[in-house]
Amino acid sequence: MHILFIPSWYPVSRSDVGGSFFREQAQALHKQGCQVGVIYPHFSSLRNGIFAKEKHGIPEFEIDEGVLTYRSYGKNWFPRFPVGIKKLWEYFGTQLFEKYIRTHGLPEIVHVHSMLYAGVVALRVKSRYGIPYVVTEHSSAFARGGVTNSSLRIAEKIQHGAARAFSVSKSFSINLDKRLPRGDVPWGVVPNIVSQKFVDAPIRKIKDSQGFVFLNIALMNKNKNQKNIIKAFAKYFLESAHVSLVIGGHGNEMNALKALAKNLGVAARVKFPGMLSRSQVLEAMSTADAFILSSDYETFGVVLVEALALGKPVIATRCGGPQSIVEEGDGILVDVDDVDELGRAMVRLNTEYSVFNPHEIRARCIERYSEPVIAESLIKTYASVISKDPNSSRSLNELSVA
Template sequence: MHIMFIPSWYANERNKVHGSFFKEQALALQNKGVKITVAYNEIWPLTLINKVKEKSGLYFNIEDNLRTYRYKNYNFIPKSPLMFKVFNKRMEKLFKEIEKKEGKIDIIHAQSSLWGGISAAYLSKKFNVPLVITEHSSVERGPYIRESYIPSIVDSYNTAKKLIVVGNGLKKELKKLTNRDDIKVIGNLIHFSKFPLKDKKVDNKFRFFSLAFLEGEKGFDTLIKSFSKAFKNMDNYELVIGGDGSQRKWLESLAFEEGISDKVTFLGALAREDVSKWMRKVDVFVLPSRYETFGVVYIEALASGTPVIGTFNGGAEDIITHDNGYIVDIDDIDSLARAMKDITINKEKFVPEKLREDCFKRYSPDIIADKIISVYKDIVEEGEV
């Protein structure tokens, strides 16, 4: 079975880790014996004119053991639906080149509708190849979504033989857009080798860790207020916040206003290796987001054997159970403060080895790859291939 794997964003010269979870999924599928060819429409913004050293056009390389074809060029008509016609033609060139060099394509699998899924739908209809889309992003909340894009996005969903989402909250949203009852939920995977089991404690401080872009939807203001309410006048409790963003200075001033600036540490942006280290050395991971489509940081914590606290934000409730942490209502300062206090009292309930084992059974590469391969097999059995 040959899969044309289309990521909507991917690693490039300017961002080496962009779309890393797409690459990890492609590798997991390839490791299970599926023939994967990555096809990426690498779109350069006009702000990079005269700055990009590469030439535009079609490229092939083996990247991290994946056969990868790229079509590179500028987006000459940004923010216009007309750009999709240009993208479609570029993706058509990739399709023809891949079939010529790699053989017949059995299934097209796009990661997110914007931008790859829209062009994947065009290919599916033109070349009569069944389409799978895995959606990772919200149409309602997506920062790059314009009203004029929505018809093309919805058309891609309805063109797909199989539509996958990473969380049940996103499933509800897409069901309203498409009226489809066959949307399947398959979460993201993580490589457990990158998140070893947590370290043994070396001091008596109880540390909460949080990590995300420091933006409004992540709920860091609620977190700081809840931490203050629970631990302001108590010794040996710390809140460590990783990540950077537009709210950092405001959040630092909020911690000062709450009288807990001596208990709150802002680390700034972290490399993935540093994320792993912090997940292992803290007692609890907490992120009270106002919205998540999935929430990979929760499973990175659980893989490290660290219990989690989250909110009913659309993604966390698929991950968090009473066996691995606490989940509370969005922006409920009192409930979050109680959960943070309760977990300090009941910390012995959360055995690191068991947290990791349960997480592995749900989100390891083999488990997620098998679920996706099952979708491919359904298409074959339905006679589409």
């Protein structure tokens, strides 16, 4: 089966973590014997400088662990104008698509990751070449009311043209059904995968006398709400010298979080290692005792399934995605923006740690989110869509590439 991913964001280097779960899903499908390609026109912000040194307009190709990957680079000249952004994606995305098929042939199906604005490329490809596409939506902007009416109209056209549409969690699909109803074929759910690297890593750091480490890894913005973790930690573990907190990541809230830890008297036991690579995330999770997600809203929560794959119990807010992830025995769910409930959950994990069996936690995670499980589910979906589409078997020779 030949599958082409068109993501709305994607890693531009091996060290880039943005969209890394799209990349890992593409690689998982390749491992299952599929031919998988990715095309990604990257548009950087004008705030980086109009004349900043970048590979403007020059397509870049690599075979990334078996995945045929094409990127191009340009500026987002219309950051506040959805129609302008749509035109940029249509033009540069179509150019990349035509370059891709000249070498690798037509894909049988296109998979769009996040509709705005990769979906406009898939819609154009479907119109011109008759190739069906499916959508997986990831952007929390739809649920948080952050999508303008003009962008919503573009998304409506994209989802209307999709053979199937999914989100990454049940609560998010329910929300999308209200905003972008699909009639008789409602929004389904296909969760993100957990990378095989987390599944293969040894289970480490069972609680011992040397201390207890809580870990959070996320962008440092207001939605991630790490300030509540620090407040709970200071309130419930102020005198617990053996308990520490690590907050990995970066963002515009970092200085405020460091100041809060200092003001609350816990700066010596709250560490900020900064931005972490994928391998550093794995190492940090492996050596922690428990993971905390404190967000106001999440469509899924990839870091949660990564922690579970390493056998770590988790604490997560009931902010959307986590309710579909955290099962009995995996950890504790708490209300959004409730410092005391979060603090009590942290105390419970620390004092009742032996109740949470790391090997059972990992087994449940593998059963739901491992690469083979999600990849096989996707392949069945693709096959169903292709078999029902009369144009899906058309060859490159039957179509004009020009």
